[in-house]
Amino acid sequence: VTIDFDPASAEFRRDPHATWARLRAEHPVARGPDWWALTRYADIVSVATDDRTFTSTHGVNARGGIIGPPRLPMHFDPPRQTQFRRVMNEPFLGENVASIEGEFRELARSLLEPLVEQGAAEMIAQYASPLTTRFLGRFLHVPAAMLAELSRGIDQFEANVTLDGAATDAASEAMYRHARELVDLRRSEPLDPRSDLVSALLGAHVDGERMDPEAVAGTLRLVYIAGHIAPKIAIGSCILFLAGAPDLQSQLRERPELVPAAVEELLRLETPNAGFARQATRDVVVNGQLIREGERVALVFTSGDRDAAVFEEPASFRLHRDRVANRHLAFGHGAHKCPGASLSRLELRVALEELLSATAHVALAGEPETSGWALHGPTRLPLALQARFVDYANATAR
Ligand code: HEM
Numbered sequence: 001v002t003i004d005f006d007p008a009s010a011e012f013r014r015d016p017h018a019t020w021a022r023l024r025a026e027h028p029v030a031r032g033p034d035w036w037a038l039t040r041y042a043d044i045v046s047v048a049t050d051d052r053t054f055t056s057t058h059g060v061n062a063r064g065g066i067i068g069p070p071r072l073p074m075h076f077d078p079p080r081q082t083q084f085r086r087v088m089n090e091p092f093l094g095e096n097v098a099s100i101e102g103e104f105r106e107l108a109r110s111l112l113e114p115l116v117e118q119g120a121a122e123m124i125a126q127y128a129s130p131l132t133t134r135f136l137g138r139f140l141h142v143p144a145a146m147l148a149e150l151s152r153g154i155d156q157f158e159a160n161v162t163l164d165g166a167a168t169d170a171a172s173e174a175m176y177r178h179a180r181e182l183v184d185l186r187r188s189e190p191l192d193p194r195s196d197l198v199s200a201l202l203g204a205h206v207d208g209e210r211m212d213p214e215a216v217a218g219t220l221r222l223v224y225i226a227g228h229i230a231p232k233i234a235i236g237s238c239i240l241f242l243a244g245a246p247d248l249q250s251q252l253r254e255r256p257e258l259v260p261a262a263v264e265e266l267l268r269l270e271t272p273n274a275g276f277a278r279q280a281t282r283d284v285v286v287n288g289q290l291i292r293e294g295e296r297v298a299l300v301f302t303s304g305d306r307d308a309a310v311f312e313e314p315a316s317f318r319l320h321r322d323r324v325a326n327r328h329l330a331f332g333h334g335a336h337k338c339p340g341a342s343l344s345r346l347e348l349r350v351a352l353e354e355l356l357s358a359t360a361h362v363a364l365a366g367e368p369e370t371s372g373w374a375l376h377g378p379t380r381l382p383l384a385l386q387a388r389f390v391d392y393a394n395a396t397a398r
Contacts, residue, residue, distance in 0.1 A: 007373035020303035054278035
């Protein structure tokens with residue numbers, strides 16, 4: 001088979017957007033190494049809403065397969081998946097999320113202070129990563145004594161997840177151990193299920209049956225990774241974009257109420273999860289291309305979000321696109337659409353607001369490194385940070 005693109009190639013890594021643009025124009029249903037990639041918005045949406053033909057039960061990475069046992073809700077299809085989502089949603093919404101904001105802002109400030117003082121930082125390791133880990137820890141009510149272990153586990157998992165075999169399994173198992181420990185703690189000391197995900201899941205009934213604690217640990221293990229890797233890389237992408245757009249920086253410093261619109265547009269422009277995948281349950285034709293039963297199909301959200309059929313001048317940043325928040329695919333589409341969307345919007349907004357208000361200017365201070373498929377965004381981001389008040393003595397005297 002001749003392939004239309006190779007996500008492992010240097011060409012792809014250098015500029016994934018160029019590859020996606022070519023495929024959208026020439027091969028909308030593109031042949032990858034051993035899976036198909038859907039690059040147009042309409043095809044992604046139609047497959048994401050047809051769970052009978054395109055199942056998540058064989059895993060959601062492009063190659064297929066699941067590390068460990070299947071985890072709710074990600075590796076299940078409706079209707080079971082939908083029932084489960086109903087019981088897991090409350091802690092992700094409304095008041096609970098809002099109540100996290102103040103503490104999170106303090107955390108962002110305390111991380112930024114020494115970085116601004118030094119004038120330079122590697123923003124993924126020194127800002128985005130600790131920020132997202134501790135935000136997740138706060139959301140899940142992880143006790144302080146278990147936080148360092150969670151942080152180590154997440155780092156180890158993310159360092160190994162693209163490799164095959166023993167290292168990945170070990171890293172996943174370490175996350176499972178942490179998840180089981182937290183589940184055990186909540187079984188003996190439950191919290192309010194309206195604001196604590198683990199307590200909510202332990203009390204939930206799916207298909208008329210009480211959730212098994214091991215299944216709850218599986219969901220938690222999923223949230224540890226899903227809730228960290230994408231927001232981390234999204235914060236990185238936002239900072240990277242701002243570093244190259246000094247006018248936008250000034251505009252947002254002057255009018256911080258525009259930050260949410262900027263976040264939404266950056267989620268569209270640099271969609272962090274390049275592609276979750278499905279498996280065809282029968283032979284089916286998508287946009288003229290026959291896909292055979294058992295073949296894998298990646299939904300390239302990063303590409304769909306730059307489809308000119310939906311977004312005018314899709315490669316340019318526009319602060320006031322109409323309804324962009326409802327239409328972009330950064331959080332997916334259909335039954336599996338991300339439950340963490342409002343949590344992430346808060347996280348991104350506060351991370352940027354605090355960075356902008358602590359600095360007078362930020363700029364790149366070296367070559368960023370970028371992730372390969374299936375994420376999209378920087379994994380290393382050296383930044384120069386110019387303090388808002390260069391003269392601290394005078395600043396405090398004002
Ligand atoms: C910028 C940040 C984030 C992005 C871009 C993102 C993106 C996504 C996408 C595209 C999906 C759909 C997967 C699919 O179609 O198979 C998804 C699912 C999911 N996300 Fe997120 N996510 C983010 C943050 C979070 C956070 C903070 C959490 C939890 C604390 C979270 C938890 C989940 C879970 C549990 C699922 C599985 C839902 C299901 O299968 O029904 N995500 N996310």
